[in-house]
Amino acid sequence: MSGKMAVGVLGLVLLATLLFLSRPGGALSAAPGPVQPISFSHATHAGQYKTDCQYCHAGARRGAAADIPSVARCFSCHAVTAADRPEIHKLAGYVAAQTQMPWVRIFEVPEYVSFPHKSDIRAENPRETERR
Numbered sequence: 001m002s003g004k005m006a007v008g009v010l011g012l013v014l015l016a017t018l019l020f021l022s023r024p025g026g027a028l029s030a031a032p033g034p035v036q037p038i039s040f041s042h043a044t045h046a047g048q049y050k051t052d053c054q055y056c057h058a059g060a061r062r063g064a065a066a067d068i069p070s071v072a073r074c075f076s077c078h079a080v081t082a083a084d085r086p087e088i089h090k091l092a093g094y095v096a097a098q099t100q101m102p103w104v105r106i107f108e109v110p111e112y113v114s115f116p117h118k119s120d121i122r123a124e125n126p127r128e129t130e131r132r
Helices: 002-022 042-048 071-078 086-097 116-123 125-129
Strands: none
Touching: 071 086
């Protein structure tokens, strides 16, 4: 077998292996996240509806953590918006019980890591830069 043919065969084997591993359920496919108490999508809220990040994550401007919004904050919109949906009924249950959403943590950074969101906020909102 010539050198070029061997490289070509090796390339095909590597490509087939990569395709096999990246198929749904394969070793390289994204693992599904944990089951959360309600279905929530940043793509819907921040992407499709363009909700300002700071509306829900008020701590992002002031501190090192963006904070998880309270159920009361979520319900300030959802008492009216999409109020007939099953996931919003679950949210209303947490509000009525006066308990916070028991989110399952997905990411956790070591305590020595600091990630202030101030530069992201300034990039999103030029007026934040003018205030400084």
